[in-house]
Amino acid sequence: MRYVRYFQSTSLYLILVCVISSSNAIVLHPDSGQPTEKPADAVIGRWDSNASFVVIAPNAIITTRHQKTTPSSVEINNTNYSLGEIYTTTDNSDIQIAELVGANLANYVPVYTASDEENKQIILGGYGRGRDPDKDTLTGFQGKEYGYEWGSDNNETLLWGTNTIDEIGELNGHKQLVTDFDGPDVSRQYEASIADYDSGSGWFMKNDSGEWYLAGLSYATTLHYDDDGNRLYQSWFDSSGPGPSTQDLNYAHRLSDHGDWIDDTLETIAIPEPATVLIFTLGGWFALRRRTI
Ligand SMILES: [Ca+2]
Numbered sequence: 578m579r580y581v582r583y584f585q586s587t588s589l590y591l592i593l594v595c596v597i598s599s600s601n602a603i604v605l606h607p608d609s610g611q612p613t614e615k616p617a618d619a620v621i622g623r624w625d626s627n628a629s630f631v632v633i634a635p636n637a638i639i640t641t642r643h644q645k646t647t648p649s650s651v652e653i654n655n656t657n658y659s660l661g662e663i664y665t666t667t668d669n670s671d672i673q674i675a676e677l678v679g680a681n682l683a684n685y686v687p688v689y690t691a692s693d694e695e696n697k698q699i700i701l702g703g704y705g706r707g708r709d710p711d712k713d714t715l716t717g718f719q720g721k722e723y724g725y726e727w728g729s730d731n732n733e734t735l736l737w738g739t740n741t742i743d744e745i746g747e748l749n750g751h752k753q754l755v756t757d758f759d760g761p762d763v764s765r766q767y768e769a770s771i772a773d774y775d776s777g778s779g780w781f782m783k784n785d786s787g788e789w790y791l792a793g794l795s796y797a798t799t800l801h802y803d804d805d806g807n808r809l810y811q812s813w814f815d816s817s818g819p820g821p822s823t824q825d826l827n828y829a830h831r832l833s834d835h836g837d838w839i840d841d842t843l844e845t846i847a848i849p850e851p852a853t854v855l856i857f858t859l860g861g862w863f864a865l866r867r868r869t870i
């Protein structure tokens with residue numbers, strides 16, 4: 578039944594890049610602090626001024642396409658890298674891989690390829706809008722807290738939070754990892770939601786050996802409007818009612834569905850060093866010689 582609800586509610590979900598603007602990042606319950614167990618900050622970058630991306634190889638990044646910007650360079654830890662060739666899927670998915678010309682980055686995270694994401698803990702990292710530090714928590718019926726206003730300035734801040742994959746869903750024809758924004762709780766200290774300009778930011782999981790993998794790219798979150806139909810830039814976490822009562826849902830493109838395309842694309846991007854090519858060539862020649870002797 579929940580799948581049906583998602584499908585019918587498509588128009589109520591915000592695709593996370595609508596206009597060029599700026600912001601801080603990821604909506605968290607705590608005023609300060611973020612999880613310490615996470616991938617290196619340098620695996621997330623800023624795509625132009627309206628999206629995020631993840632580094633998946635020493636010279637390659639992955640992000641969404643719907644932000645529709647194609648910058649000449651992108652930013653990782655305040656350093657700019659020139660964009661080379663951009664690769665898209667043949668089935669018109671909302672994902673793209675871009676080569677970083679001449680880059681040899683030490684920090685990158687491979688893509689998760691198994692299909693057992695459901696119920697797994699994730700870490701989210703991105704440069705999208707965060708909570709407005711000058712606004713109080715939103716309160717409704719009998720003062721009950723239910724949400725946060727988004728900030729409107731500063732898109733230079735990377736933030737990390739946590740959540741759990743509740744289910745595998747679908748939105749606008751794209752397979753999705755789905756999380757809800759649960760209320761504050763000691764067991765979920767850094768429960769997080771996503772916001773504008775988090776498009777292309779990463780949802781990471783650890784495998785049994787403790788290695789990080791990229792499972793999803795942030796795509797959409799729940800939209801809110803006031804009674805006059807004006808857009809509210811808010812994240813809601815309380816669904817107990819009465820009064821404002823919705824638990825926002827977050828969606829990320831499920832990358833395990835694109836594993837083969839990602840592998841093929843990274844193979845295309847990876848150009849062997851000239852010395853390596855030479856060794857292979859000579860090795861092949863000697864092998865041939867040995868066989869013919
Ligand atoms: Ca949750």
Ligand SMILES: [Ca+2]
Nearest residue numbers: 743757758759
């Ligand atoms: Ca929940």
